[in-house]
Amino acid sequence: MSQNPSQGASLRETLRQMVAVLQDERQALAALDLDAIMGAAVGKSGLCDVLAGAEEAAVDEECRGLLDAARRLNEVNRQVRNLIAANVAQRLDAIVGSPALYRAAPAYAYAGARG
Numbered sequence: 001m002s003q004n005p006s007q008g009a010s011l012r013e014t015l016r017q018m019v020a021v022l023q024d025e026r027q028a029l030a031a032l033d034l035d036a037i038m039g040a041a042v043g044k045s046g047l048c049d050v051l052a053g054a055e056e057a058a059v060d061e062e063c064r065g066l067l068d069a070a071r072r073l074n075e076v077n078r079q080v081r082n083l084i085a086a087n088v089a090q091r092l093d094a095i096v097g098s099p100a101l102y103r104a105a106p107a108y109a110y111a112g113a114r115g
Helices: 005-031 034-052 061-096 106-112
Strands: none
Touching (some): 005 034, 005 061
């Protein structure tokens, strides 16, 4: 399979943008800046739409490195979001004295579990 150089360059640029958005999201999470968190979510969604059209032939070594960086950043951000959510749930439980009100249904909790 031959690679169209413009496809590879476009994919690299999109992946660079994704890494930048993920870094911005991490900073927004650290600052608990809801507007910036929402902006990052919109940015990630738009970039995912662009990446959906990417062809495997356009993935070169630089793209693989950017993909790896984006995966790692996304995983860290996911873990931070989960910690924040757990903290909020704990505080809500303490206020109402009834943790059952805020528990996910068993099927949802299982689907979200990590092995």
